[in-house]
Amino acid sequence: MAIKTDADCYASSFNFRQFGFNETVTMLLILLIFLSVPSNYIVLSQQISTFRKLNLPTTSVGPEPIDFDALGRGPYTGISDGRIVRYDKRTSSFVDFAFASQNRSKAVCDGTNSPALRPVCGRPLGIEFFHRRNLLFIADAFAGLCVVGPNGGLATQLATTAEGISLRFLNGLSVDQHTGDVYFTDYSSRFLQTQIQQAIAANDSTGRLLKYDYRTKNVTVLLLRGLSGANGVAISSDGTYLLFAESIANRTQRFWLRGARAFTSEVVANFQGMPRNIRRTPSGDFLVGVSVQRPGAPSIVPTAIRINGAGQILQTLPLDHYYNTTVISEFLQRGSRYYAGSAQANFVGVFNW
Ligand SMILES: *[C@@H]1O[C@H](CO)[C@@H](O)[C@H](O)[C@H]1NC(C)=O
Ligand SMILES: *[C@@H]1O[C@H](CO)[C@@H](O)[C@H](O)[C@H]1NC(C)=O
Ligand SMILES: *[C@@H]1O[C@H](CO)[C@@H](O)[C@H](O)[C@H]1NC(C)=O
Ligand SMILES: *[C@@H]1O[C@H](CO)[C@@H](O)[C@H](O)[C@H]1NC(C)=O
Numbered sequence: 001m002a003i004k005t006d007a008d009c010y011a012s013s014f015n016f017r018q019f020g021f022n023e024t025v026t027m028l029l030i031l032l033i034f035l036s037v038p039s040n041y042i043v044l045s046q047q048i049s050t051f052r053k054l055n056l057p058t059t060s061v062g063p064e065p066i067d068f069d070a071l072g073r074g075p076y077t078g079i080s081d082g083r084i085v086r087y088d089k090r091t092s093s094f095v096d097f098a099f100a101s102q103n104r105s106k107a108v109c110d111g112t113n114s115p116a117l118r119p120v121c122g123r124p125l126g127i128e129f130f131h132r133r134n135l136l137f138i139a140d141a142f143a144g145l146c147v148v149g150p151n152g153g154l155a156t157q158l159a160t161t162a163e164g165i166s167l168r169f170l171n172g173l174s175v176d177q178h179t180g181d182v183y184f185t186d187y188s189s190r191f192l193q194t195q196i197q198q199a200i201a202a203n204d205s206t207g208r209l210l211k212y213d214y215r216t217k218n219v220t221v222l223l224l225r226g227l228s229g230a231n232g233v234a235i236s237s238d239g240t241y242l243l244f245a246e247s248i249a250n251r252t253q254r255f256w257l258r259g260a261r262a263f264t265s266e267v268v269a270n271f272q273g274m275p276r277n278i279r280r281t282p283s284g285d286f287l288v289g290v291s292v293q294r295p296g297a298p299s300i301v302p303t304a305i306r307i308n309g310a311g312q313i314l315q316t317l318p319l320d321h322y323y324n325t326t327v328i329s330e331f332l333q334r335g336s337r338y339y340a341g342s343a344q345a346n347f348v349g350v351f352n353w
């Protein structure tokens, strides 16, 4: 175990010579059991020094994905009325940037959180810039995989099917900044985003991991085998693998893109609750938004969890003091700041941690 806890220090200060052999063995066993408790339980958060809210436009909710453009403008976020909005520092407010649904009308959609309108208004759940070309790729739950240029507006649809099966409920997205290739997930091939509770109740496992090839414009299915609530995805800094979350299965898998294990995957992290988006940090670790079921407590706590590429938990940051919901959809690090998205909040949270 890489993490040193108070308990480790306490245990190492014991003088075993003052105990008999049996007591020593018993104590060592107890210590072993303690150390084998899943490290999700260990909270290693330093204090958050500041927290503030960037409020969404009136009545808007659900800023899930977050990103910044090549000029450092942002945060950009996708909200539940189908818009992608950008925070404008000058006016301290979010302004319209883009949308992916061909049929979206501002009059009908702006500010709505009505599930019935989502197929018309769109729901951007994954966004990430390809910085070199200043393009924003969008995984919209209803409008499919889309892309939009630096001036925003209506995005261009890139794909609505993959290998003959409709993209039913696009969710997470990650761009390889070297090639422009886009990795993205379809949460389910059976259920729409508006039917997510049914997908969870049915223990759905028809999700897919997909790739859009920037050069050939071809969409291929990387992983067809039953993904259970395929959600966030993030490519490693060297491009050799990606991590992706399976929300319904409470776990994260690693999919190898290159090397001897290319095109195989393995489970690297199991969580005590649902993981959602995954973002790579500047140091090459990953931050996952997880709704953690606390042991012994009835409450589900919105939590940011830092893991490495092997799925080892490095840091756990409960955010229940700042959020009155159970959901942290995304936790993005940019320098010393962290930006939190939540499907159930009407603001983007900004932390110094
Ligand atoms: C957009 O509207 C047209 C005409 O009403 C309809 O045929 C089409 O299916 C709609 N597309 C979406 C994505 O809702
Ligand atoms: C859900 O499906 C997975 C396989 O995708 C299976 O391992 C698991 O046991 C199922 N859970 C329930 C509660 O049915
Ligand atoms: C696109 O992908 C399909 C399926 O993998 C493949 O058969 C086809 O040759 C590819 N097309 C191009 C232009 O790369
Ligand atoms: C995932 O975690 C939640 C607690 O947040 C729990 O209710 C659910 O049963 C877990 N699902 C699986 C497949 O372990």
Ligand SMILES: *[C@@H]1O[C@H](CO)[C@@H](O)[C@H](O)[C@H]1NC(C)=O
Residues within 6 Å of the ligand: 324, 344, 345, 346, 347
């Ligand atoms: C919880 O958050 C929502 C959205 O951010 C807000 O509308 C609501 O007033 C909050 N409720 C409480 C009890 O703070």
